[in-house]
Amino acid sequence: MKTRVHIDLSVRDLAASKAFYSSLFGTGPSKERPDYANWRLDEPAIHLALTADAQTPAASMQERHFGIELMEMAELLQWQTRLEKLGIPLRLEQEVTCCYAVGNKFWAQDPDGNAWEFWVRVGEADAMHASADDGQCCTPAGKAQATAMAANAAATPKAGSCCAPQAANAKASEGSCC
Numbered sequence: 426m427k428t429r430v431h432i433d434l435s436v437r438d439l440a441a442s443k444a445f446y447s448s449l450f451g452t453g454p455s456k457e458r459p460d461y462a463n464w465r466l467d468e469p470a471i472h473l474a475l476t477a478d479a480q481t482p483a484a485s486m487q488e489r490h491f492g493i494e495l496m497e498m499a500e501l502l503q504w505q506t507r508l509e510k511l512g513i514p515l516r517l518e519q520e521v522t523c524c525y526a527v528g529n530k531f532w533a534q535d536p537d538g539n540a541w542e543f544w545v546r547v548g549e550a551d552a553m554h555a556s557a558d559d560g561q562c563c564t565p566a567g568k569a570q571a572t573a574m575a576a577n578a579a580a581t582p583k584a585g586s587c588c589a590p591q592a593a594n595a596k597a598s599e600g601s602c603c
Contacts, residue, residue: 429470432491434539435478441536442475448511449533449541469493483538490532490540498529501545505531520547522555 436442443462447453450473454462460477471493495501508515508531516532530544 427470429465429467429472431472431474433474433476434537435481436475436535436537437479437481437483438536439475439477445513445535446473446475448513449508449535451507481537489538490542492542492544495543495545498545501529501531501543504543508533522550522552525550525553 434442439460439462443454443457446462446464450464450466452464452466455465456463461475463472463474465472495504505515505517513533518528518530518532520527520529526546527548527550528544528546530542533541533543535541
């Protein structure tokens with residue numbers, strides 16, 4: 426049985442979001458209207474719809490993040506290399522413990538603050554985080570920080586901050602998690 430996950434996002438600036446997602450997925454929308462665009466993809470198997478709504482609040486990266494799990498490091502590196510060449514800011518994480526797994530991953534953030542996580546699981550973990558100090562993104566203080574950053578649409582999140590995209594060559598500390 427062939428399936429495809431459907432996600433519908435309201436976006437403040439449809440043109441900026443179409444440009445971001447066209448870059449992210451390496452292809453333009455499958456359908457476009459003046460207030461709407463969608464991607465119906467087989468790889469990854471997703472049906473992403475964008476609906477224009479200028480009143481949409483910025484996303485808290487803690488409240489709205491999406492992920493694409495890849496099965497091979499080569500696939501992760503292909504996605505990462507393509508997005509870096511397009512100039513999309515990425516936050517890289519290597520061998521991080523999060524959600525009882527160890528993974529290599531990167532994050533990209535759309536114009537509305539929605540975070541996209543691309544990862545390969547490299548192992549299992551017995552804990553949610555590598556240590557008690559590593560849960561900063563998942564704590565109320567971390568959520569408040571992420572929410573405050575997302576609420577200011579004109580501001581760019583600081584490199585290295587909780588769940589914020591950072592320079593492609595930057596490396597997040599081991600154990601960070603969102």
